[in-house]
Amino acid sequence: MLYSRRDFSKLAGLSAAASLLPGNRATAQSPGPQSARDGRIGYCVVGLGRISVDHFMPGLLQSQHGKVSALVSGTPDKAHKLAQQYGVPAEAVYTYEQYDRIRDNAAIDAVYIGLPNSMHAEYTIRAARAGKHVLCEKPMATSVADARAMIAACATAKRKLMIAYRCQLEPVNLKAIELIRSGAIGQVQAIQSANGFNIQPGEWRLNRKLAGGGPLMDVGIYSLNACRYLTGEEPQVLSAYASVIDHDGRFNEVEENVGWTMKFPSGITATCSTSYGANMDGAYKVFGSKGMLELSPAFAYQGIHMKAQVAKADGSKGHDEIDLPEAIHDPQQFTMQADYFADCITHDKPVKMSGEEGLRDMELMMQIYRSAGLPTA
Amino acid sequence: MLYSRRDFSKLAGLSAAASLLPGNRATAQSPGPQSARDGRIGYCVVGLGRISVDHFMPGLLQSQHGKVSALVSGTPDKAHKLAQQYGVPAEAVYTYEQYDRIRDNAAIDAVYIGLPNSMHAEYTIRAARAGKHVLCEKPMATSVADARAMIAACATAKRKLMIAYRCQLEPVNLKAIELIRSGAIGQVQAIQSANGFNIQPGEWRLNRKLAGGGPLMDVGIYSLNACRYLTGEEPQVLSAYASVIDHDGRFNEVEENVGWTMKFPSGITATCSTSYGANMDGAYKVFGSKGMLELSPAFAYQGIHMKAQVAKADGSKGHDEIDLPEAIHDPQQFTMQADYFADCITHDKPVKMSGEEGLRDMELMMQIYRSAGLPTA
Numbered sequence: 001m002l003y004s005r006r007d008f009s010k011l012a013g014l015s016a017a018a019s020l021l022p023g024n025r026a027t028a029q030s031p032g033p034q035s036a037r038d039g040r041i042g043y044c045v046v047g048l049g050r051i052s053v054d055h056f057m058p059g060l061l062q063s064q065h066g067k068v069s070a071l072v073s074g075t076p077d078k079a080h081k082l083a084q085q086y087g088v089p090a091e092a093v094y095t096y097e098q099y100d101r102i103r104d105n106a107a108i109d110a111v112y113i114g115l116p117n118s119m120h121a122e123y124t125i126r127a128a129r130a131g132k133h134v135l136c137e138k139p140m141a142t143s144v145a146d147a148r149a150m151i152a153a154c155a156t157a158k159r160k161l162m163i164a165y166r167c168q169l170e171p172v173n174l175k176a177i178e179l180i181r182s183g184a185i186g187q188v189q190a191i192q193s194a195n196g197f198n199i200q201p202g203e204w205r206l207n208r209k210l211a212g213g214g215p216l217m218d219v220g221i222y223s224l225n226a227c228r229y230l231t232g233e234e235p236q237v238l239s240a241y242a243s244v245i246d247h248d249g250r251f252n253e254v255e256e257n258v259g260w261t262m263k264f265p266s267g268i269t270a271t272c273s274t275s276y277g278a279n280m281d282g283a284y285k286v287f288g289s290k291g292m293l294e295l296s297p298a299f300a301y302q303g304i305h306m307k308a309q310v311a312k313a314d315g316s317k318g319h320d321e322i323d324l325p326e327a328i329h330d331p332q333q334f335t336m337q338a339d340y341f342a343d344c345i346t347h348d349k350p351v352k353m354s355g356e357e358g359l360r361d362m363e364l365m366m367q368i369y370r371s372a373g374l375p376t377a
Numbered sequence: 378m379l380y381s382r383r384d385f386s387k388l389a390g391l392s393a394a395a396s397l398l399p400g401n402r403a404t405a406q407s408p409g410p411q412s413a414r415d416g417r418i419g420y421c422v423v424g425l426g427r428i429s430v431d432h433f434m435p436g437l438l439q440s441q442h443g444k445v446s447a448l449v450s451g452t453p454d455k456a457h458k459l460a461q462q463y464g465v466p467a468e469a470v471y472t473y474e475q476y477d478r479i480r481d482n483a484a485i486d487a488v489y490i491g492l493p494n495s496m497h498a499e500y501t502i503r504a505a506r507a508g509k510h511v512l513c514e515k516p517m518a519t520s521v522a523d524a525r526a527m528i529a530a531c532a533t534a535k536r537k538l539m540i541a542y543r544c545q546l547e548p549v550n551l552k553a554i555e556l557i558r559s560g561a562i563g564q565v566q567a568i569q570s571a572n573g574f575n576i577q578p579g580e581w582r583l584n585r586k587l588a589g590g591g592p593l594m595d596v597g598i599y600s601l602n603a604c605r606y607l608t609g610e611e612p613q614v615l616s617a618y619a620s621v622i623d624h625d626g627r628f629n630e631v632e633e634n635v636g637w638t639m640k641f642p643s644g645i646t647a648t649c650s651t652s653y654g655a656n657m658d659g660a661y662k663v664f665g666s667k668g669m670l671e672l673s674p675a676f677a678y679q680g681i682h683m684k685a686q687v688a689k690a691d692g693s694k695g696h697d698e699i700d701l702p703e704a705i706h707d708p709q710q711f712t713m714q715a716d717y718f719a720d721c722i723t724h725d726k727p728v729k730m731s732g733e734e735g736l737r738d739m740e741l742m743m744q745i746y747r748s749a750g751l752p753t754a
Binding site for chain 1: 563564565566567569571573575614616617618619620621622623633634635636637638639640643644645646647648649650652654655656657658662664665666668669
């Protein structure tokens, strides 16, 4: 009931905030089967928590290649309200019990899994069996075995599987990778990264059965994944320590802090921290023989900011300073992500942030937990 | 030949740069025995490398409590030129062979050891036996055994031993400690620090026999020491990786990079990096439950800069921002250090940066090397 496709086209390039101004409101998104084959990929949103409602679905409002086609929720009132907002027909609103019926809805090309971590595997596998592509939030799963099963199910069903590693599409992170590969900061020697927040009691993230682990699984994964995409290498060895400092009831099931060091085959060392007990800046620094770059924040939904000192192009002494202000390079990352996967599906392209990519992080996180003496699934 | 004591008094509080303006030049520093007991501590500077000539000795020019009384060098021309500049009598210029004669010079209260690391122990021990107090550069030594021998020699001779940990006197670092202890950033959860530089070939620092190790011993020690003074705790466990990436002849004897993680008894984790292959920013971040602080740079000779977000004093939501610009809190750190030790000697006060403090870092650095699979002395 909010936007016509024409409005989206006009709004392309504008910020999410601008597109949501009342003045931009227009006719309803044309719902149902008649729009199913309008060229856009229809997403079935599974789980209506914050990441879905506040980020993924608003991101689709600006998308040229994707749209919300169906919803899966255990809270019918919430689901039907959102269905109305997004022009989703009532028959495309499912309970979890009805989930397998998505097979029969041709308006659904892909599912977006925004569920607690431990449910990712089951709902991914059932989606694949229902013939749907899967865009699954990180962490991919709560165990390596589940991650492998997800990959196998999607392969068997010949459906695509993408893990929602936004940052691998985000332009400032991509610029960081480009600068590193081009030699602009010389030979990378070391990376530092920290990502964390001070968690509120009662969150499902503190429940081991739902979350699989603590801050490492939830936000430390950004630092881990960044070290891999910045180096283009896989860690050769790693060691970690974990702790609970605040005995206030929040950390009966998962860790509060993890600090770890990784060494890559080239010799690059990476030192990372994550926490549910402190707001960390979600930043990284990359130190090279000819310069350095810092993204702070590096992982936020908006406002990614790079400062870099790079070798002068003419080889002369000193550095050139690079400062990428957020205003220039600040796309709606959820729109970009939904569009990227839509493009992979439509044109049968390989997915960069594949199940195998998610699996690699899962394996490494389990290695980090084992090194820290923590239990793993 | 540069300054009278009166001039120094007038200049107190001004920056080193200002005090060196030609307009401030006055009569020669009164040299020799007649000034030996003028209340100032007479330092014998041992080794006339950069740290002595460019930093420690100019620092003494501004000191109210210390002065250069003697020099020890293997390069007579350089020594005599500096002796003239600093008003040191010719008979107070010693070769290394003549070093033990400092015993007979009553104008020498203390020695400043600015030699390559592996010589610290011998020249400290001989100074103590000659009845002199010792201010020794970091790292204290190249082995734990040497560090212990230095402590024992000074204890036996009832002479004071101080390791030149400037940062433990530097006001912005002290402010960081004060903020942490006062609870301004809540419970500290994690610390990150990196310190390094891209070393030129041919430096004695690349010679294992002289340096004892690579960047860890030379600059990583700042991060290590900072983690200890920021937490007020000793690391309980640690693990490390080291590497040589640049096979260009510089790193035949010492490591190029070290990354390590430490866990403290409270549960605080610290992740640190050091390098001789990249300029690192010599910074640290401390992440707490109610705020964070960053010193960047934290370890430089000048311009230490803190940015902090601290809990509001009235307990209300949000943060107060602290920004300590360098202009306000930028003393001549070498002057401050020389004055601090002079005060400890004159008033027989305990030295904060004691031999035991240096020994603790030595033990930890050896533990880091062992963890990284590197040889230790």
